[in-house]
Amino acid sequence: MVSPAHEPTGVPLNAHNDQVDAIWEALRSVMDPEIPVLSVVDLGIITGVALSPEQSVTVRMTPTFAGCPGIRLMEKQVGEAVEQLGYEHVQVETDFSVAWNSNRISDRGREIIRNFGLAPPPKHNGEPDLDRLQHTECPYCASANTTLKTPFGPTLCRSMHYCFDCLQAFEQFKPV
Amino acid sequence: MNIPHKSVPIADLHREPLRQLLTALADDHLILGHRHSEWTGLGPILEEDIAFSSIAQDQMGHALGFYTLLHEHLGAPDPDIHAFTRQEAEFSCCQLVEWPIGDYDFSLTRHLFFDLAAGLRMETLSLSSFTPLAQLATKIRGEVKYHIFHAKTMVGQLGNSSDETAKARMQTAINRQFGLALGMFEPRLGEQILDDAHIAPIESKWRERWLEALNAVLDGTGLQIPDPDRIEPVFGGRNGYHTEYLQPLLHEMTEVFRLDPQAEW
Numbered sequence: 001m002v003s004p005a006h007e008p009t010g011v012p013l014n015a016h017n018d019q020v021d022a023i024w025e026a027l028r029s030v031m032d033p034e035i036p037v038l039s040v041v042d043l044g045i046i047t048g049v050a051l052s053p054e055q056s057v058t059v060r061m062t063p064t065f066a067g068c069p070g071i072r073l074m075e076k077q078v079g080e081a082v083e084q085l086g087y088e089h090v091q092v093e094t095d096f097s098v099a100w101n102s103n104r105i106s107d108r109g110r111e112i113i114r115n116f117g118l119a120p121p122p123k124h125n126g127e128p129d130l131d132r133l134q135h136t137e138c139p140y141c142a143s144a145n146t147t148l149k150t151p152f153g154p155t156l157c158r159s160m161h162y163c164f165d166c167l168q169a170f171e172q173f174k175p176v
Numbered sequence: 177m178n179i180p181h182k183s184v185p186i187a188d189l190h191r192e193p194l195r196q197l198l199t200a201l202a203d204d205h206l207i208l209g210h211r212h213s214e215w216t217g218l219g220p221i222l223e224e225d226i227a228f229s230s231i232a233q234d235q236m237g238h239a240l241g242f243y244t245l246l247h248e249h250l251g252a253p254d255p256d257i258h259a260f261t262r263q264e265a266e267f268s269c270c271q272l273v274e275w276p277i278g279d280y281d282f283s284l285t286r287h288l289f290f291d292l293a294a295g296l297r298m299e300t301l302s303l304s305s306f307t308p309l310a311q312l313a314t315k316i317r318g319e320v321k322y323h324i325f326h327a328k329t330m331v332g333q334l335g336n337s338s339d340e341t342a343k344a345r346m347q348t349a350i351n352r353q354f355g356l357a358l359g360m361f362e363p364r365l366g367e368q369i370l371d372d373a374h375i376a377p378i379e380s381k382w383r384e385r386w387l388e389a390l391n392a393v394l395d396g397t398g399l400q401i402p403d404p405d406r407i408e409p410v411f412g413g414r415n416g417y418h419t420e421y422l423q424p425l426l427h428e429m430t431e432v433f434r435l436d437p438q439a440e441w
Contacts, residue, residue, distance in 0.1 A: 063237075065234065065237060065319060066234065066237030066238055066240070066241050066312075066315055066316060066319065067233045067234050067235070067236050067237020067238070067240070068237065069233075095311075096241070096308075096311040096312050096314070096315045097311055099311065099314045099315045099318075100315075101318065128318075128321075130321065130322070130325045149223060150223040150224075150226060150227055150326070151227070151322045151325055151326050152223075152226050152227045152229075152230035152231070152322070152326070153226065153230070154226075156230060156233055156234065160223070160226075174322070176318045176319070
């Protein structure tokens with residue numbers, strides 16, 4: 001079974017019209033609780049928005065990591081953000097029909113991550129090369145003269161590094 | 177905002193073998209995740225404390241994913257109820273994951289054994305003809321890659337250490353739990369039916385690939401595995417036979433849940 005291209009009501013996911021665009025825009029106000037300047041849209045965890053002729057909204061999400069502790073909170077906030085537009089029937093679903101990977105982070109999201117002080121994940125062709133973690137570009141001084149301290153960090157999506165040029169420890173939003 | 181059940185049809189013939197497979201996967205990840213979490217605050221260095229804690233958190237997520245499949249497609253109870261209210265004999269984790277954390281060398285070796293197997297399992301299952309499982313396995317696979325990367329790095333460092341004591345301790349840890357590790361591949365009831373349907377391979381196929389992968393990891397180190405044909409695999413876990421260590425773990429793990437099973441978190 002491939003992810004359904006249509007919601008049960010027969011409304012295609014991600015059809016473009018002003019109303020659907022306004023819902024996407026509203027979702028930009030919902031932030032990742034672990035990087036509170038990065039929206040769920042730029043993070044790439046919103047995988048579909050559908051609006052039925054009866055004006056009920058379905059938002060589909062996928063977690064960054066299976067054990068992400070923030071997903072329930074984000075579901076709630078996503079629902080509330082859509083309700084604030086005046087919709088009464090809002091459904092938020094989380095599933096794995098579209099698997100999140102770090103390539104789903106938008107270019108704008110990468111810039112936000114860098115400005116937040118984290119190295120953004122390098123783009124990859126489906127399989128990230130973990131050896132590249134050894135020379136992650138330092139988000140402070142852009143040097144590649146760095147080393148990986150540990151592939152784990154303060155949250156599931158971060159690894160920890162050290163820069164030999166600016167002598168700073170830093171974290172990376174790791175490629176998945 | 178309830179997530180609707182998205183059941184896909186499963187042939188009657190496949191239901192029980194699939195339930196066995198998913199329960200084994202779920203229970204393995206839940207119990208080892210719980211064991212790894214016991215390193216939180218105790219790791220030998222801060223990085224390892226964080227690593228084991230993070231892997232534990234990942235594994236809780238993986239267990240939740242498998243219990244959710246059981247709930248949505250095979251009529252099992254809600255994941256929390258399923259994970260926290262069964263009796264010991266109803267668990268089908270392998271005995272390897274039940275053992276106490278022991279010293280760091282024991283836990284690190286177990287982490288390598290388990291995650292190498294988990295990586296192979298997820299790689300195969302990401303192609304499963306049971307699509308919900310394929311989707312979940314695809315997700316988990318990317319996370320397990322980091323676990324394997326971590327285990328290989330640490331085992332490589334200790335296995336190449338000029339400190340002979342460190343090397344000897346690692347070798348002892350490998351020898352001591354090798355039979356337990358082989359127990360991960362205890363044949364499941366009806367496994368051939370799932371293999372025929374391209375849902376999941378029989379365990380002996382995974383065992384063979386695991387031995388190759390493990391030899392490849394240890395190849396560049398001073399460590400080696402015992403001859404697998406001369407070690408008795410520790411079976412029983414998949415059929416509810418467990419070590420003396422599982423019951424106390426379940427008691428501790430469910431202590432808060434039992435205070436108020438209906439609590440909203």
